[in-house]
Each structure stands twice: as C-alpha cells, then as structure tokens.
Amino acid sequence: MTDTQRPKTDVEVEIFDGVRAPDGSSPVEPVRLKGQDRFNFSCHRGVSCWNACCHGADVTLSPYDILRLCRNLGLRPREFLERYTVPAVWERADLPVAKLKMGGDDGTGPCAFVTEDGCTVYEDRPATCRYYPLGLATVKMKGHQTVEDFHFLVKEAHCRGHDEDHRQSIDQFRAEQGVEAYDRVNRGWMDILMKMTSWRTVGGPFGRDLAPPTRKMFYMVSTDVDALRRFVFETRFLDIYEIDPDVVDRLKTDDEALLALGFDWLKNVLFNERTITMKEAVLHDAVAKAREDMGAT
Numbered sequence: 001m002t003d004t005q006r007p008k009t010d011v012e013v014e015i016f017d018g019v020r021a022p023d024g025s026s027p028v029e030p031v032r033l034k035g036q037d038r039f040n041f042s043c044h045r046g047v048s049c050w051n052a053c054c055h056g057a058d059v060t061l062s063p064y065d066i067l068r069l070c071r072n073l074g075l076r077p078r079e080f081l082e083r084y085t086v087p088a089v090w091e092r093a094d095l096p097v098a099k100l101k102m103g104g105d106d107g108t109g110p111c112a113f114v115t116e117d118g119c120t121v122y123e124d125r126p127a128t129c130r131y132y133p134l135g136l137a138t139v140k141m142k143g144h145q146t147v148e149d150f151h152f153l154v155k156e157a158h159c160r161g162h163d164e165d166h167r168q169s170i171d172q173f174r175a176e177q178g179v180e181a182y183d184r185v186n187r188g189w190m191d192i193l194m195k196m197t198s199w200r201t202v203g204g205p206f207g208r209d210l211a212p213p214t215r216k217m218f219y220m221v222s223t224d225v226d227a228l229r230r231f232v233f234e235t236r237f238l239d240i241y242e243i244d245p246d247v248v249d250r251l252k253t254d255d256e257a258l259l260a261l262g263f264d265w266l267k268n269v270l271f272n273e274r275t276i277t278m279k280e281a282v283l284h285d286a287v288a289k290a291r292e293d294m295g296a297t
C-alpha cells in the first residue's frame, strides 16, 4: 500500500507547515511526495512574479532559523527578535513562536530582507523560504513509535515558477536548498510540536492551556540561545541535572549542542521523557519531600 493510499484513520497525528490563501483555502496539492518523486519548478530573477512570495509571507521561525539569521546579521537573539519578528501562536500545538515580521500595517508588505535583487540573507534564509513551494508534513501513524516526513506541492496562483521547464526530484530540490541541516538541528523541536499536537488531539493533559511559565520556557528555548545559556549556567540547572563534563564544556560555545539540550529538557518537563537525567541526590530529596507532603513516614 502506498502512502497516498493509506487510510486516514491510520494517522494518529499529522502536522503540516505550509501556506494558506487569504480566503482560508489551501493551495496544497493532496499528494504525498517522497524523495524520488519529481515536480516541475524553477525560481529565478527572470520570472514575472519575482519577489511576490516575499510580501505578506507567513514564516514561522524555527530555533535553527533564528540561529542562522542572527549569525548572518551579526545580532544577538534579543535584538533580532525585537527588530525582525512578531510573537505568534503555532495553533495546532498552541505553543508560542516567533514569526518573521512583514511590512505594512496589516503585515501584507515586504519582508525586511527582500530587495530588487532578491533575498539579502539568502545563505541563511529560514527553512520555510528554502522549502517553498514544498510544504513539509510530519506524520505519526497509529501503533508506530517513529514519525515520517512527507512533502506536498504548494501551488499558489501568483507563483509562476511552476510553469518553468525544469523538472527535479524532491531529493535534488532539498539538496539544492540546503534544508538537511535545518531538519537535523530542529528535529527535537519538531518532535515537541508533534507531541503537543498529539496530546491536544486526544484531549490529554495539554488539551488545556499550558501554564504561562511553561509557555515562557518553551518560547525561550525556541528563540533565544543567550537566555537558554544563562538558564543553564546561571541557575541551579547543573546542580539538578546529570550532564557529562565534556558536554558542559561544549555548551559554553556550541549553540547547536545547547539547543539539543534545551529540546531534551523540554521533553523531560513536558512529557516526562527520560531525555535528561536528574542527579541521584536531587531525586532522592524530591521523593523524600513528596512522601513528607503526603504524610508518609
């Protein structure tokens, strides 16, 4: 049975990051595309719609997007967030995220990085911009532990790139766009979005609103490596969790390693996953305190 034929009832949870037309309709072609599937598309300065997609774009920024853009612009995350993003909610998981700010009072104007010659941060443009005109969907089937990624073709009326005579496979397009590093570094974050969506779908404990401090922590890990580093090194974090000394050393300068730890910590806090280990003595004290609170001897 192919993926496109698989009954919808086998799907436990599916998250899709793509675009919607202003009238709410979806320009997504309902065919799941895998690596060797081919499609027709080319974007270059000669297309009549050049830069059209960089106006009023709906770009949710992943943690790695922010890291790369900060490096490109020589900004610290806080300054980048203030200048170039707006706070938003990633609705299916009801989690706070940052989106790229678009110009104009109603957000339909140009992206801050677009010029006549194209994108000024092209080498470090966000994953959503790289993937376009593909949407990325992550699906977890019932009874399966692992998730699968698929692509869908997004055909918006204004985009003439689909009329160009250039055929390529999904794998070729992904390699040209350099999305692999984005998928790799963001994997833990995507897992969290996926799990939260799943919890909400089945009415689990997170079907209710997350407590504001937890939302704040998720946003901090997702957007600001400086704040995350302060959290790790300037609070009791390292007294509480068992982290290998070599890793601790690396966390001082390696932002990608710090993000991976942040995602593991969120998974532990949100879903009680054993992604990070509490120190034996801390655990012992916590159990003793819980027993005392319950009046046990």
Ligand code: SF4
Binding pocket: 053, 054, 055, 057, 059, 111, 112, 113, 114, 115, 118, 119, 120, 121, 122, 125, 126, 129
């Ligand atoms: S970051 Fe670059 S590619 Fe993405 S919307 Fe802005 S100008 Fe366009």
Ligand code: SF4
Binding pocket: 042, 043, 044, 047, 049, 050, 051, 052, 053, 054, 132, 133, 158, 159, 160, 161, 162
């Ligand atoms: S609308 Fe499509 S073809 Fe036109 S510039 Fe954007 S991606 Fe390229």
